[in-house]
Amino acid sequence: MKHTNKEVLLKGLKFLAGALPLAFIGPSVLYNAFNNQGHPWYIPVLIVGILATIGSIFLMFKGIMTIMKALFD
Structure with missing residues (x-):
């Protein structure tokens, strides 16, 4: 199943949101x-x-790698 760029971008933002408290x-x-x-x-x-x-x-x-994948892929 192919993910849209928006879904991949949101996934990357979730990773960053998880990293913030840590x-x-x-x-x-x-x-x-x-x-x-x-x-x-x-x-x-x-x-x-x-x-x-x-x-x-x-x-x-x-998270940053996922966001870059969403923006440039």
Whole structure:
């Protein structure tokens, strides 16, 4: 099934909308983890922060690539 450019563009915008909260949450969690290095929950919080930041970067990349596909394909 062939998707229209409008559908592909909306899909890309959904990826970017999903990346937006992660772009704020990830660095905030990382900052809190590094400020509490002596706490027993340091490693799990650090892992969650790293995963949220990586997820944000991935969703941004995927969203921008999808939008470019909709505009130039």
